[in-house]
Amino acid sequence: MLSDTDVKMLKDLCLESRKEILSMIYNAQSGHIGGAFSAVEIMTVLFHKCMKTAALWKQDANFEFRDRFVLSKGHASAVLYSVLAQLAYFPKSELMSFRKLGTRLQGHPTKLCPGVEVPTGSLGQGLSMACGIALALKLDKKTENVFVLLGDGELQEGSVWEAFMHIAHLKLDNIIAIIDRNRLQIDGSTENIKALDNLEAKIKAFNWEVLTIDGHDLNEIYETIEKAKTMDRPVAIIANTVKGKGVSFMENNAGWHGKAPGKEDFEKAMAELNGN
Numbered sequence: 001m002l003s004d005t006d007v008k009m010l011k012d013l014c015l016e017s018r019k020e021i022l023s024m025i026y027n028a029q030s031g032h033i034g035g036a037f038s039a040v041e042i043m044t045v046l047f048h049k050c051m052k053t054a055a056l057w058k059q060d061a062n063f064e065f066r067d068r069f070v071l072s073k074g075h076a077s078a079v080l081y082s083v084l085a086q087l088a089y090f091p092k093s094e095l096m097s098f099r100k101l102g103t104r105l106q107g108h109p110t111k112l113c114p115g116v117e118v119p120t121g122s123l124g125q126g127l128s129m130a131c132g133i134a135l136a137l138k139l140d141k142k143t144e145n146v147f148v149l150l151g152d153g154e155l156q157e158g159s160v161w162e163a164f165m166h167i168a169h170l171k172l173d174n175i176i177a178i179i180d181r182n183r184l185q186i187d188g189s190t191e192n193i194k195a196l197d198n199l200e201a202k203i204k205a206f207n208w209e210v211l212t213i214d215g216h217d218l219n220e221i222y223e224t225i226e227k228a229k230t231m232d233r234p235v236a237i238i239a240n241t242v243k244g245k246g247v248s249f250m251e252n253n254a255g256w257h258g259k260a261p262g263k264e265d266f267e268k269a270m271a272e273l274n275g276n
Helices: 004-028 033-037 040-050 074-086 092-097 126-139 158-169 190-194 199-204 218-229 263-273
Strands: 068-071 146-151 175-181 209-214 235-240
Touching: 004 033, 004 040, 004 074, 004 092, 004 218, 004 263, 033 074, 040 074, 040 146, 040 175, 040 218, 068 074, 068 126, 074 092, 126 146, 126 158, 126 175, 175 218, 199 209, 199 235, 209 218, 218 235
Parallel strands: 068 146, 146 175, 175 235, 209 235
Antiparallel strands: none
16 A cells, blocks of 8 residues: 555656646647556556666666566657656656657657667557567566556557467566556547457456556555566556546547647646646
8 A cells, every 4th residue: 555645746746747748749749648648647656666667777776677668559658758757767858859850759669768678659569579578587587577558459459469378378477567448549439449348358368367457546556566566477457547537628538549739728738737
């Protein structure tokens, strides 16, 4: 259980992250707000409380012993960059270079950015990358974990299910896959486009442990990830979330999957986040 002090800190960081994501995408006039907002609590708890991180990328003495993270839903890069900046992987001032020519903060994560383990963005590939990293850690007799964040629409890719099967076959208990289950993708509802339910039963059939949570409940996220670390098989956490979480007119609205706000919407959204 998180302490009251931790909960307050994490809530403040989540609010800060949403403001940064909104500003980054508005400034770039390009990006994916909906799926970045839905993953804010997951990413904040994971990086600030659950992962072993090397805050000074490649200069930290504990770099070799860091947990690894793969953002399989690479289009939600804005939330990753916000969290990495909070942890001083690079200066916060750099956030406003998001999606600009020559930036380290590309629209999809690349190795140019400190803290990014692998380039991602072609959906359906992140879990396979995590499999390779986790297997390498096992072969090197290391105990670190590999976390991977997937979108639910991404699960419509067959390569994801091949990875589920192979990871279980290899008994890689150092992989924790978190699924951002916001039920919307660029063209609308996941269930209308290619139904995923009963998602829990599907993944269990591949011999994974499956845990289902409220993806915006800080305590539940923390306790579930900590529990997943102790299990003797790969774990999938289905995090039920709200696309566009935090701004009323963006919530549960597929139109905000990959749209940048204009001036009026930006000011309205920022006012909401500021409690006005």
